[in-house]
Amino acid sequence: ILLFYLIFFIKIIILHDFQEFNNWLLKNNNINYIYVVIFYLSMRSLDMNVYLSKKFFKIINYVVLVISAYGFLTGQYFGTVNEQAVLDYAWVGTDKVRMMGVFGNPNHAGLYFVLVLFILDYFTIKEKKKFLNVNNILLCIFNVLTFSRTSIVIMITYLGIRNAIMNEEEKDNKVLNILKKYKGVIIIITMVVIASVLISKYKVYFFSAEYLFANPRFSKWSIGINYMLKYFIIGTPFNIDMLGFSQSYGVLAFSDNFFIEIGAQFGIKIGRAHV
Numbered sequence: 001i002l003l004f005y006l007i008f009f010i011k012i013i014i015l016h017d018f019q020e021f022n023n024w025l026l027k028n029n030n031i032n033y034i035y036v037v038i039f040y041l042s043m044r045s046l047d048m049n050v051y052l053s054k055k056f057f058k059i060i061n062y063v064v065l066v067i068s069a070y071g072f073l074t075g076q077y078f079g080t081v082n083e084q085a086v087l088d089y090a091w092v093g094t095d096k097v098r099m100m101g102v103f104g105n106p107n108h109a110g111l112y113f114v115l116v117l118f119i120l121d122y123f124t125i126k127e128k129k130k131f132l133n134v135n136n137i138l139l140c141i142f143n144v145l146t147f148s149r150t151s152i153v154i155m156i157t158y159l160g161i162r163n164a165i166m167n168e169e170e171k172d173n174k175v176l177n178i179l180k181k182y183k184g185v186i187i188i189i190t191m192v193v194i195a196s197v198l199i200s201k202y203k204v205y206f207f208s209a210e211y212l213f214a215n216p217r218f219s220k221w222s223i224g225i226n227y228m229l230k231y232f233i234i235g236t237p238f239n240i241d242m243l244g245f246s247q248s249y250g251v252l253a254f255s256d257n258f259f260i261e262i263g264a265q266f267g268i269k270i271g272r273a274h275v
Contacts, residue, residue: 004266007234007235007266007267008266010234011234011235011237011238011266012238014237015237015238015239016239017239020237020238020239021238023238023239024238024239026082027241054120054123057116057119057120058120058135061116061120061135061139064101064102064112065138065139065142067101067102068099068100068101068102068109068142069142071100071101071102072097072099072100072145075097077100077104080102080104081100081104085104085105089105089106098145098146098147098148099142099143099145099146099147100146101113101142101146106146106147106148107146107148107150107151107258108258109142109146109148110143110146110148110150110151110152111148111151111258113139113140113142113143113146113151113155114139114143114151114154114155114158116139117136117139117140117143117155117158118158120135120136120139121136121162124136125162125166131159131162140155143155216246216248216249216252217257219244219246219248219249219252220244220252220253220254220257221254221257221260222244222246223242223243223244223252223253223254224242224254224257224260224261224263224264225260225263225264226244227242227254227264228260228263228264228267228268229268231264231267232267232268233267234266234267235263235264235265235266235267236264236265241253242254242264
């Protein structure tokens with residue numbers, strides 16, 4: 001982490017014009033990096049036992065959830081998300097935007113929701129409490145509303161593994177036994193029905209077969225990898241846009257992979273450390 005921020009400040013020092021850094025911050029919601037360093041320094045300065053940390057963490061999470069819900073319901077993001085980002089993440093045919101949390105990006109928000117779910121559910125398991133509590137329910141709902149397929153798959157996988165490990169026995173309840181035995185089939189059928197409704201009624205493109213199989217994501221990853229190799233020491237300068245040309249999609253801007261982005265922005269060593 002210290003190496004990451006050392007490179008971060010080196011890149012600022014070698015700027016020809018500080019306005020270049022300001023412009024970079026405004027792109028792709030890169031101001032998140034500032035949020036992260038402030039949060040990291042704040043947490044490092046706190047001397048708390050694990051249970052006090054849990055309570056403090058839950059309070060922070062509620063603040064994030066409230067801000068996330070407000071942004072999702074009203075479309076207001078306090079100037080941290082530009083109009084183009086709102087259009088890019090809008091449900092096709094509607095004025096509704098995917099849940100973006102405080103990150104201005106639904107994929108980053110999905111990553112946050114599943115990670116916090118893991119952390120808070122750890123305490124739930126340790127205290128031998130049921131999974132269904134306010135924190136876990138809200139985190140699952142908010143994660144689904146991001147429509148980040150990766151984070152949703154991770155969440156479902158986690159819930160399946162958690163259920164198998166906990167192995168709660170409900171021998172006397174035939175209905176629960178049936179639900180438990182065929183939960184995988186029930187989940188798949190439910191997801192297919194929901195996806196079908198979203199595609200047909202709301203034309204939500206990111207669940208459609210056309211979007212799944214005609215996706216520029218791999219081309220964007222290639223762009224990011226090329227910049228990572230070109231600027232492998234301290235990453236791409238702040239005043240350079242990571243752009244590339246694809247035969248299928250034309251000019252593309254790199255995005256859609258956090259680990260490649262870290263390597264491309266701050267060098268291969270940092271990228272490897274985060275993997």
